[in-house]
Amino acid sequence: MKVTFWGTRGSTPVPGKDTIIYGGNTTCLEIDLAGGKKVIVDAGTGIRALGSEFDFSDNRLELYLLITHIHWDHVFGFPFFQPIYKSSTKILVDGYSQCMKGLRYSFDNKMGDGFFPIRFEELNADIQFIDKLSNGYLEIDGTIIHAIPLRHPQGGLGFRFREGDKTLVFLTDNELDDDRWAFEGYVGFCERADVLIHDSHYVPEEISKHRGWGHSDYLAAIDLAVKAHVSKLILFHHAPERKDSDVIKMVLDCQELIKEKGTELSIEAAKENSAFEL
Numbered sequence: 001m002k003v004t005f006w007g008t009r010g011s012t013p014v015p016g017k018d019t020i021i022y023g024g025n026t027t028c029l030e031i032d033l034a035g036g037k038k039v040i041v042d043a044g045t046g047i048r049a050l051g052s053e054f055d056f057s058d059n060r061l062e063l064y065l066l067i068t069h070i071h072w073d074h075v076f077g078f079p080f081f082q083p084i085y086k087s088s089t090k091i092l093v094d095g096y097s098q099c100m101k102g103l104r105y106s107f108d109n110k111m112g113d114g115f116f117p118i119r120f121e122e123l124n125a126d127i128q129f130i131d132k133l134s135n136g137y138l139e140i141d142g143t144i145i146h147a148i149p150l151r152h153p154q155g156g157l158g159f160r161f162r163e164g165d166k167t168l169v170f171l172t173d174n175e176l177d178d179d180r181w182a183f184e185g186y187v188g189f190c191e192r193a194d195v196l197i198h199d200s201h202y203v204p205e206e207i208s209k210h211r212g213w214g215h216s217d218y219l220a221a222i223d224l225a226v227k228a229h230v231s232k233l234i235l236f237h238h239a240p241e242r243k244d245s246d247v248i249k250m251v252l253d254c255q256e257l258i259k260e261k262g263t264e265l266s267i268e269a270a271k272e273n274s275a276f277e278l
């Protein structure tokens with residue numbers, strides 16, 4: 001599978017001179033499966049640019065859209081995703097139980113009628129909630145996707161993709177804390193993953209003031225990756241105030257730590273518009 005980052009930022013988009021390297025758009029990943037199917041994870045602002053990549057002169061476009069949870073930064077790019085305005089598009093939605101509500105509310109909700117000029121019902125695409133992940137797993141052409149609950153306010157889901165002998169785990173907006181029982185659950189979920197993409201919204205100096213906010217620091221993410229024998233950890237959901245220079249320093253600090261621990265873990269930070277294959 002091939003993974004492309006279209007949005008790596010947490011909380012709010014932060015375009016500008018300080019976010020050129022790692023990007024300013026909020027969560028959106030494109031995952032191209034070996035069988036040819038396309039999966040998009042989350043509809044943060046990164047999904048807008050992804051939507052403009054499709055060639056609509058082609059025949060029918062079929063996509064899977066997995067939503068981790070419905071906080072704004074994970075759904076508010078959806079109204080700007082071009083394929084939803086085409087009748088030739090079919091979107092199979094899965095993930096968090098409330099995800100259809102989140103996608104719908106990005107167009108119209110009782111709180112703010114008038115936020116957006118189009119209503120969800122007026123979209124031309126065929127958008128269906130398939131609801132496989134909360135009842136077991138989702139299989140797409142032999143790729144098996146499992147979900148695990150996130151430790152995050154109002155909840156959410158993380159995903160594991162298994163394709164042949166390759167495993168990718170995506171856990172964003174997830175607070176790894178002192179709950180060993182929960183931690184062991186994540187260790188099992190991530191066991192021997194080739195790549196773990198994990199929330200590292202905070203640096204260690206910040207985390208004590210933000211306990212219960214539903215995010216982790218890089219120490220916790222590394223601890224999980226090492227205990228689960230992960231090959232590569234990609235730090236994700238960069239805090240909006242984290243400049244490119246801060247993210248670079250964070251990665252260097254992590255690499256130093258890894259060296260001290262004497263493990264083989266490879267570590268980097270997610271960059272918007274970058275891609276990797278596994």
Ligand SMILES: [Zn+2]
Pocket residue numbers: 010011071073074173237
């Ligand atoms: Zn978030």
Ligand SMILES: [Zn+2]
Pocket residue numbers: 069071152173214
């Ligand atoms: Zn969140």
